[in-house]
Amino acid sequence: MNNITPSIILVHPQLAENVGMAARAMMNCNLSDMRLVSPREDHLSATAISASSGAEEILHQAKVFDSVQEAIADLQDVYATTARHRNQTKMVYTADKAATEMTKAIKQGLKCGLMFGPERTGLENDDVSLCDAIINIPLNPKHCSLNLSQAVLLVGYEFYKQQINTLDEQFVTNDTTIASKEKLQHFYDFLEVELNNCGNFSIDEKRPRMLRNLRNIFSRRSLTEQELNTLYGIINYLKQPHQK
Amino acid sequence: MNNITPSIILVHPQLAENVGMAARAMMNCNLSDMRLVSPREDHLSATAISASSGAEEILHQAKVFDSVQEAIADLQDVYATTARHRNQTKMVYTADKAATEMTKAIKQGLKCGLMFGPERTGLENDDVSLCDAIINIPLNPKHCSLNLSQAVLLVGYEFYKQQINTLDEQFVTNDTTIASKEKLQHFYDFLEVELNNCGNFSIDEKRPRMLRNLRNIFSRRSLTEQELNTLYGIINYLKQPHQK
Secondary structure, eight states, X not given: OOOOOOEEEEESOOOHHHHHHHHHHHHHXXXXXXXXXXXXXXXXXXXXXXXXXXXXXXXXXXXXXXXXXXHTTTOSEEEEEOSSOOOSOEEEEEHHHHHHHHHHHHHTTOOEEEEEOOTTTOOOHHHHHTSSEEEEOOXXXXXXXXXXXXXXXHHHHHHHHHXXXXXXXXXXXXXXXXXXXXXXXXXXXXXXXXXXXXXXXXXXXXXXXXXXXXXXXXXXXXXXXXXXXXXXXXXXXHHSOOOO | OOOOOOEEEEESOOOHHHHHXXXXXXXXXXXXXXXXXXXXXXXXXXXXXXXXXXXXXXXXXXXXXXXXXXXXXXXXXXXXXOSSOOOSOEEEEEHHHHHHHHHHHHHTTOOEEEEEOOTTTOOOHHHHHTSSEEEEOOOOTTSOOOOHHHHHHHHHHHHHHHHOOOOSEEEEOTTSOBOOHHHHHHHHHHHHHHHHHTTTTOSGGGHHHHHHHHHHHHHSSOOBHHHHHHHHHHHHHHHSOOOO
């Protein structure tokens, strides 16, 4: 399978710093093809390189074009990212839905692009009309303005999530492993004996309920073997006669 | 229903600019409760206010604490955001799964928090151990370092998405509406008559196939009534005898 990722097209970006930060965001999301339409500042300036925080390779390989048309000429499926409502008859996707659609398009062999406008004004309507669809990133409508690199990051992140297959929750136990029920039962028995020895069960009828409560404390979240050992250790220590 | 959103706890943030940008990201995601644990710089400095891009209200209402323990004292469910692997026995969630879990917790009336470490070093292991779970934002493992405000933005964005109910795809038609099949059929008939008049169907056996192709062009994506009118208009114009 070809490993093609969408091109990032920055139309008339104003600040070299933002282009650099956009490169960093692209690298965060494993994107590599940056296309710049007549940037105002030099995208290889020291400011840009520094802002890219190690993603300067993307800046060095970036292609510069004179027009939006040239920048997207070889692409087949292009999305315009915009925060404002556009008076255009067009499909509007959330960022995650656009990532799903784009992933399907790429699997069909299409070359995709994501277009972002200048920092202050965003994309012009004529640029939007060249695109197949619009991406609206769902954000607080009272405060939805994003830095250019943050817009690149959010859309790129949604695309990246589609490419990977991460467990969305994972109980990390490192070198130890989750204790078996037998080991847990052994610990409950040990605890009961020790509590009995120290006189904790003076009222006999409360005993079953307290044991149930204790089991609930320790069974609620998986204990590892190492954690069981820690618990044995502290109980053994606690029951020793202390020097006063 | 109470409209509580998670608190954002920034542990020892170094730069006022980053605190300001984090406030902006919080406002993007409709979050309001910022908690700072001994920030190095003044979070109400001109730099911070300027970086917040209109989210200064969040900075003004931010609470400052001396320790992580005090900052999370009233919370019940706290997530540590970290890029590095931690040698701790802990549940690790992706950002979107954590957002789902946190949303459930909030619906149960729990007060939640999201903890972020200092820019260079991230959270200390002792801070992480105070938290219920870890959030790992899925990003390119070769380049996963994020600016503090970008980490806040990505996690906040995932939480925000859970709070809203947006159509993930929407065909925007503005003041017009999608043409009915009857209007579309009328247009096909009109097109056929005009093409016939101008001699387009000189080879009769090709006619059905060409009409099918034309219907496929215009039926593939929903045409609006306004767009149909535009098409009638250009065809009427094209068929007029031109002045040479």
